[in-house]
Amino acid sequence: MSISSRLSTTKRWNPDPGAAATSFITRHPSSSWTSWARKASSLSLSLADNLDNDEDQHHHQEETSSSSPSLLFPLNDHDASVYYSNTISNHGESNSRNMFIDIIDDDELQLMLNDDDDDSDNYPSAITTVVPLTDMEERILSDRETRLFQYTKDKANKVECCILVGVEDLSSLRKARKESSRNIRNNNNEENDDGDNFNNDNIIITNDSSTAWTLEESMGEMRELIKTAGLSLQGEIIQRLQEINPKTYIGSGKVKEARALLDDINGGSNNNLCCTVVFDAELTPGQQRALENAFNRKVIENDFAVGEGVDDDVIKVVDRTALILDIFAQHARTREGKLQVDLALHEYRRTRLTKMWTHLERQSGAGGVGLRGPGETQLEVDKRILRDRINLLKSKIDDVQKQRGLHRRGRERGGLPTLSLVGYTNAGKSTLLNRLTDAGILAENILFATVDPTTRRVKLPGYRTHPEVLLTDTVGFIQKLPTQLVAAFRATLEEVKEADVLVHIIDVSNPCWRKQEVSVTSVLNEIGAGDKPTIRVFNKIDLLDPEDAEILKYEAATCPDGEFSVGISSLTGEGLGDFVAVCEDALSGLLVPIEILLPYSCGHEVNRMHEVGSLEVVDYREGGTYVYGKVPRSLAMMLEEYSISKKGSVGTKTTRGKKVIAPEDEIDWAALGKGRHDKKKIR
Ligand SMILES: Nc1nc2c(ncn2[C@@H]2O[C@H](COP(=O)(O)OP(=O)(O)OP(=O)(O)O)[C@@H](O)[C@H]2O)c(=O)[nH]1
Numbered sequence: 001m002s003i004s005s006r007l008s009t010t011k012r013w014n015p016d017p018g019a020a021a022t023s024f025i026t027r028h029p030s031s032s033w034t035s036w037a038r039k040a041s042s043l044s045l046s047l048a049d050n051l052d053n054d055e056d057q058h059h060h061q062e063e064t065s066s067s068s069p070s071l072l073f074p075l076n077d078h079d080a081s082v083y084y085s086n087t088i089s090n091h092g093e094s095n096s097r098n099m100f101i102d103i104i105d106d107d108e109l110q111l112m113l114n115d116d117d118d119d120s121d122n123y124p125s126a127i128t129t130v131v132p133l134t135d136m137e138e139r140i141l142s143d144r145e146t147r148l149f150q151y152t153k154d155k156a157n158k159v160e161c162c163i164l165v166g167v168e169d170l171s172s173l174r175k176a177r178k179e180s181s182r183n184i185r186n187n188n189n190e191e192n193d194d195g196d197n198f199n200n201d202n203i204i205i206t207n208d209s210s211t212a213w214t215l216e217e218s219m220g221e222m223r224e225l226i227k228t229a230g231l232s233l234q235g236e237i238i239q240r241l242q243e244i245n246p247k248t249y250i251g252s253g254k255v256k257e258a259r260a261l262l263d264d265i266n267g268g269s270n271n272n273l274c275c276t277v278v279f280d281a282e283l284t285p286g287q288q289r290a291l292e293n294a295f296n297r298k299v300i301e302n303d304f305a306v307g308e309g310v311d312d313d314v315i316k317v318v319d320r321t322a323l324i325l326d327i328f329a330q331h332a333r334t335r336e337g338k339l340q341v342d343l344a345l346h347e348y349r350r351t352r353l354t355k356m357w358t359h360l361e362r363q364s365g366a367g368g369v370g371l372r373g374p375g376e377t378q379l380e381v382d383k384r385i386l387r388d389r390i391n392l393l394k395s396k397i398d399d400v401q402k403q404r405g406l407h408r409r410g411r412e413r414g415g416l417p418t419l420s421l422v423g424y425t426n427a428g429k430s431t432l433l434n435r436l437t438d439a440g441i442l443a444e445n446i447l448f449a450t451v452d453p454t455t456r457r458v459k460l461p462g463y464r465t466h467p468e469v470l471l472t473d474t475v476g477f478i479q480k481l482p483t484q485l486v487a488a489f490r491a492t493l494e495e496v497k498e499a500d501v502l503v504h505i506i507d508v509s510n511p512c513w514r515k516q517e518v519s520v521t522s523v524l525n526e527i528g529a530g531d532k533p534t535i536r537v538f539n540k541i542d543l544l545d546p547e548d549a550e551i552l553k554y555e556a557a558t559c560p561d562g563e564f565s566v567g568i569s570s571l572t573g574e575g576l577g578d579f580v581a582v583c584e585d586a587l588s589g590l591l592v593p594i595e596i597l598l599p600y601s602c603g604h605e606v607n608r609m610h611e612v613g614s615l616e617v618v619d620y621r622e623g624g625t626y627v628y629g630k631v632p633r634s635l636a637m638m639l640e641e642y643s644i645s646k647k648g649s650v651g652t653k654t655t656r657g658k659k660v661i662a663p664e665d666e667i668d669w670a671a672l673g674k675g676r677h678d679k680k681k682i683r
Pocket residue numbers: 423424425426427428429430431432442443444445446447448449450451474475476477539540541542543568569570571572
């Protein structure tokens with residue numbers, strides 16, 4: 001089948017039939033990206049020629065055809081998509097056709113043609129026009145990409161310099177303090193009502209763990225983020241405001257001060273200009289734009305001051321979300337990780353698109369009677385392309401998620417319980433997994449070193465009930481985690497949701513650890529994993545004053561019944577024995593009920609059940625040994641063939657960490673103990 005015959009011809013209105021559609025190419029962090037992009041672009045151009053020739057054979061001579069180069073979007077290091085738009089004008093009627101190209105690797109480009117009949121669900125619908133872009137506009141777009149990804153290495157090893165701006169919003173701080181003291185009062189009242197005041201430490205904990213971060217704490221974290229992103233911090237500006245300025249976030253005086261600081265820094269250096277202003281805040285697109293206009297001391301109609309000779313010293317504004325997305329983009333290693341980061345990136349861009357195209361926005365209604373009216377503006381086209389891209393990314397992530405689901409079910413069938421390491425970024429999750437296994441995961445003193453989840457089978461010494469478990473290391477959390485990331489990392493966070501027990505690693509050497517703990521707990525609640533059995537692991541106790549370390553270990557050891565906590569050092573190995581014991585306590589809640597009749601030849605299995613389970617009835621009967629009690633899921637699965645309770649009770653899914661037995665499988669344990677159990681269930 002020829003390409004043109006497979007190519008769909010959509011009957012969309014093209015507002016300007018004579019105009020040749022053009023393209024832009026986005027930049028990508030990978031150095032080989034540009035060559036891929038060129039290749040894809042030239043391929044689509046030559047394809048366009050072929051299509052035109054092909055098309056000529058099918059259409060009348062009067063028909064004019066104008067084909068466009070492609071519109072290219074990077075998907076990740078390996079994939080890209082190319083939108084190709086071809087406009088054919090036939091006696092005033094115009095059609096446009098599109099195709100979609102996946103770059104498989106350096107040499108191979110795979111064409112996916114947008115075919116309405118076949119694959120319309122998988123591939124984006126046709127785009128009709130792409131407004132011709134000038135060189136300058138191409139640079140505007142590339143610059144936007146540059147802002148989201150970190151390209152400093154590409155730019156002749158130049159280090160991107162920045163200043164940091166932080167604001168303390170006094171009114172919300174007051175509100176948070178009020179809220180926190182109200183909670184403390186309520187807690188105290190409750191404790192007094194109970195007459196149980198045994199845990200005075202708790203009062204201190206509540207007091208300390210007010211969720212409001214002070215400006216200095218938040219700025220400290222931003223400094224770490226800036227360092228991790230590869231930026232060089234040259235100066236800082238802070239402002240305490242009664243109310244945030246809705247237009248520029250900071251006051252106009254501070255905008256001038258920031259610009260003066262940049263001038264000062266740049267005056268003394270002629271090498272690396274400092275042109276990035278990082279805000280410790282989530283800025284609205286409007287604020288970002290207004291700030292850029294103000295910093296560049298002119299109205300930048302096109303969102304960016306890009307023009308001849310000035311693009312190098314244009315001042316960019318980067319908010320906290322963009323900075324975190326940038327770090328994620330740099331650290332994602334797996335296909336899944338990259339897809340998820342890309343999705344978050346696109347979602348971030350979507351809200352910023354509105355202002356991006358205002359200069360190009362045009363309504364094409366000059367077609368005479370009947371044809372007048374709004375055509376598709378560039379903004380609309382661009383929004384649609386982005387929406388299509390987001391849908392595509394989501395569907396790719398869904399595929400990965402399905403695969404992940406299959407793996408998980410495979411693991412479930414293996415019967416091993418899963419422990420998921422969760423915690424604030426840089427708490428020591430990967431270090432602990434590396435310590436317990438030889439996972440070889442990057443564990444570094446940087447934020448978000450791990451973006452992709454890793455699961456390892458771990459044999460923990462001294463385990464009685466569950467000698468083997470699965471341990472999963474995953475992405476760390478941070479306060480005010482960008483919502484785009486939570487949504488995009490659904491597949492990864494699913495691992496956390498599906499775990500049997502959460503191991504919450506807390507870096508107690510960080511002065512803000514209690515606030516970090518609150519932040520993690522709130523993300524866990526947000527993703528629906530808040531009520532899972534959780535082990536609090538006070539990590540890095542080797543960095544504490546020995547006395548403080550002892551107090552903390554005591555606090556861990558005396559935690560209320562049903563709660564689990566322990567103090568360790570993943571680096572030195574201190575406390576790992578206690579860690580294993582606490583895991584055992586938490587996992588004993590995962591024993592599954594079993595009711596079996598074992599042949600007398602299986603004496604070894606009975607001993608094993610005594611060893612690792614909790615057995616209520618062991619009765620030597622005519623047909624064999626009748627055992628009734630609870631054992632680890634892996635053992636229950638091994639003995640499933642001897643089960644005399646209804647099939648399927650083993651490995652039943654857990655809810656809130658407890659085994660749930662379907663109503664028809666419910667067993668009256670007390671009755672059975674007295675020999676009055678429903679006889680029908682016992683073969
Ligand atoms: N002194 C000390 N350092 C530790 C300990 N545990 C981890 N670290 C250090 O803390 C830093 C971060 O450790 P990681 O294991 O990468 O932390 P993580 O929680 O996996 O971090 P992300 O992947 O960024 O979420 C590394 O430099 C570790 O060497 C500990 O018990 N004591």
